[in-house]
Amino acid sequence: AGQGPAGSAxxxxxxxxxxxxxxxxxxxxxxxxxxxxxxxxFLRWKQQQRKEKLAAKKKRRKEREALGxxxxxxAIPKTIENQRVYDExxxxxxxxxxxxxxxxxxxxxxxxxxxxxxxxxxxxxRPRGRTVRFCEQLSTVIPNSRVYYRRGLALKRIIxxxxxxxxxxxxxxxxxxxxxxxxxxxxxxxxxTAHFRMSSVRLRKEIKRxxxxxxxxxxxxxxxxxxxRLGHSVGRMFASLFPHDPQFVGRQVATFxxxxxxxxxxxxxxxxxxxxxxxxxxxxxxxxxxxRSLQKGTFDSxxxxxxxxxxxxxxxxxxxxxxx
Amino acid sequence: SLQVVxxxxxxxxxxxxxxxxxxxxxxxxxxxxxxxxxxxxCPLANSQYATIREExxxxxxxxxxxxxxxxxxxxxERVLLSKNYEKALEEIDENLIYWPRFxxxxxxxxxxxxxxxxxxIRKLTLKRQRKIVPLSRKIERREKxxxxxxxxxxxxxxxxxxxxxxxxxxxxxxxxxxFPIHAFDKALQxxxxxxxxxxxxxxxxxxxxxxxxxxxVEADDSDLSDFEDMDKLETSSEEEQENEEETEKKASYSxxxxxxxxxxxxxxxxxxxxxxxxxxxxxxTKTKAS
Numbered sequence: 012a013g014q015g016p017a018g019s020a021x022x023x024x025x026x027x028x029x030x031x032x033x034x035x036x037x038x039x040x041x042x043x044x045x046x047x048x049x050x051x052x053f054l055r056w057k058q059q060q061r062k063e064k065l066a067a068k069k070k071r072r073k074e075r076e077a078l079g080x081x082x083x084x085x086a087i088p089k090t091i092e093n094q095r096v097y098d099e100x101x102x103x104x105x106x107x108x109x110x111x112x113x114x115x116x117x118x119x120x121x122x123x124x125x126x127x128x129x130x131x132x133x134x135x136x137r138p139r140g141r142t143v144r145f146c147e148q149l150s151t152v153i154p155n156s157r158v159y160y161r162r163g164l165a166l167k168r169i170i171x172x173x174x175x176x177x178x179x180x181x182x183x184x185x186x187x188x189x190x191x192x193x194x195x196x197x198x199x200x201x202x203x204t205a206h207f208r209m210s211s212v213r214l215r216k217e218i219k220r221x222x223x224x225x226x227x228x229x230x231x232x233x234x235x236x237x238x239x240r241l242g243h244s245v246g247r248m249f250a251s252l253f254p255h256d257p258q259f260v261g262r263q264v265a266t267f268x269x270x271x272x273x274x275x276x277x278x279x280x281x282x283x284x285x286x287x288x289x290x291x292x293x294x295x296x297x298x299x300x301x302x303r304s305l306q307k308g309t310f311d312s313x314x315x316x317x318x319x320x321x322x323x324x325x326x327x328x329x330x331x332x333x334x335x
Numbered sequence: 336s337l338q339v340v341x342x343x344x345x346x347x348x349x350x351x352x353x354x355x356x357x358x359x360x361x362x363x364x365x366x367x368x369x370x371x372x373x374x375x376x377c378p379l380a381n382s383q384y385a386t387i388r389e390e391x392x393x394x395x396x397x398x399x400x401x402x403x404x405x406x407x408x409x410x411x412e413r414v415l416l417s418k419n420y421e422k423a424l425e426e427i428d429e430n431l432i433y434w435p436r437f438x439x440x441x442x443x444x445x446x447x448x449x450x451x452x453x454x455x456i457r458k459l460t461l462k463r464q465r466k467i468v469p470l471s472r473k474i475e476r477r478e479k480x481x482x483x484x485x486x487x488x489x490x491x492x493x494x495x496x497x498x499x500x501x502x503x504x505x506x507x508x509x510x511x512x513x514f515p516i517h518a519f520d521k522a523l524q525x526x527x528x529x530x531x532x533x534x535x536x537x538x539x540x541x542x543x544x545x546x547x548x549x550x551x552v553e554a555d556d557s558d559l560s561d562f563e564d565m566d567k568l569e570t571s572s573e574e575e576q577e578n579e580e581e582t583e584k585k586a587s588y589s590x591x592x593x594x595x596x597x598x599x600x601x602x603x604x605x606x607x608x609x610x611x612x613x614x615x616x617x618x619x620t621k622t623k624a625s
Contacts, residue, residue, distance in 0.1 A: 091488070092488065180603055210478075211482065259509075266494075266498075268494060271484075272485075273481070273485045277480070281495075283499075283503060286500075287500070289500055291492060291495055299486075
């Protein structure tokens with residue numbers, strides 16, 4: 012009520028806000044019915060909050076300097092990674108059960124070097140320019156891979172043919188409105204199928220870089236931040252795309268970095284300038300993936316056994332909860 | 336009176352089923368046989384009329400006779416046609432016996448068309464169908480924003496560099512890269528861990544130290560041998576030589592990597608120093624110029 016006359020003095024005629032406006036403690040900006048006045052009062056309140064905050068900061072800094080060495084250590088700022096909800100499926104590096112599982116799952120033959128990966132890349136029906144070029148570039152990045160055009164063939168019929176021809180992995184890039192937007196990665200001899208949503212695809216010519224084409228050398232693989240069981244299985248899927256023995260002469264590295272459930276793929280060439288400095292140069296396409304579902308067998312959308320599906324309403328409730 | 340109906344509705348005045356285009360007019364009436372607006376195909380202007388209509392994959396023959404004109408609810412008589420194409424044609428003939436030729440013919444044509452598109456529907460449903468998934472704009476925007484923030488938080492370049500250096504430290508690359516200080520550190524570690532092979536390790540250390548010393552000494556010499564000269568001819572030749580030296584150095588540096596050097600990161604390694612050397616051939620060039 013005390014602010015009534017002050018507020019109603021007219022916007023134009025109002026002088027700039029005084030240094031210290033004292034709002035009575037029972038005053039709330041939201042009680043003013045008039046929108047203009049309310050807005051004005053809100054701005055003033057905000058300004059005052061900012062001033063108080065600045066003053067508090069200065070005071071704290073002075074105290075800290077005054078204390079000198081005895082000052083308490085600086086507080087660690089909260090980040091989303093710090094505040095992440097603890098996932099009970101996080102893998103402990105020494106976990107025996109996980110190690111046993113991984114020794115006997117579908118990727119064991121790959122990791123025991125019994126099979127060499129051979130990859131078939133294909134698209135959905137009638138791919139458009141961008142997708143085609145992306146497929147070509149992807150096939151140069153992944154060694155031992157072929158691109159086959161899908162001319163209206165059903166996936167369920169392609170899969171047995173691929174198995175017969177000794178392919179170990181199948182990648183299907185789904186396209187919508189001329190840009191690739193989905194990726195289905197299927198490990199062939201009866202392996203898991205992962206369905207991703209693909210975004211921000213950058214072709215080679217769009218990346219600001221001065222490097223040349225990737226060579227035929229087998230690149231190294233870096234998998235970052237795959238902590239949970241689900242993340243582990245997805246990480247192993249990616250690792251099994253590349254031959255197990257990288258050729259260090261080539262100095263190429265493919266990175267799958269997981270951050271907040273987004274998997275960023277980059278392809279770099281590195282050079283060690285000294286033992287403490289390394290320079291990297293990006294070649295090759297880049298894209299980000301988000302896992303949508305993981306299925307136990309090969310691709311079968313109707314009768315497959317799903318290990319994990321992303322359910323938006325249940326899983327997206329917390330901003331600090333991630334699954335990979 | 337039918338003529339009157341046609342004269343008013345069909346030809347001159349408004350008919351709600353009629354759609355006029357530039358070249359033709361169509362009839363939207365569901366009982367229309369041909370779909371066009373004509374005197375002979377208007378169901379309102381003909382008291383004796385028949386159509387074929389399809390419901391849930393089965394075809395029916397609808398007939399309208401003048402006797403039932405005053406009973407609109409019983410006006411259209413419906414006959415189910417057999418699934419067999421030839422039999423159905425016979426049934427049409429049987430039902431429309433003594434009817435005008437036009438209606439009979441058009442009925443059979445319409446029936447043929449309908450069966451053809453039903454066959455096509457059945458074939459298409461067997462093939463794969465694209466599943467259309469609706470996108471929610473709010474969700475899309477949220478995902479995009481989160482991806483951007485995740486990208487910033489990821490600090491990819493740093494992470495990759497750290498990982499590569501880790502791998503270098505853990506000696507996954509073996510003998511490809513030989514950084515002297517690195518070897519020195521490794522030697523130190525060996526010394527700490529094993530006390531047996533101390534003598535060998537010490538020899539290695541000495542060699543490394545000597546190497547380092549030698550390197551430093553060479554650099555000092557080159558610094559001392561700077562001669563500053565303002566002559567343009569001399570500077571140009573010196574620059575050429577210096578460039579050659581640089582490329583040589585680079586070649587030798589990169590040979591250890593086993594690959595031709597790249598332009599981007601390698602160039603910026605050292606600050607650009609102009610080292611000027613004197614050459615024996617200088618006096619000859621000078622005399623030539625003069």
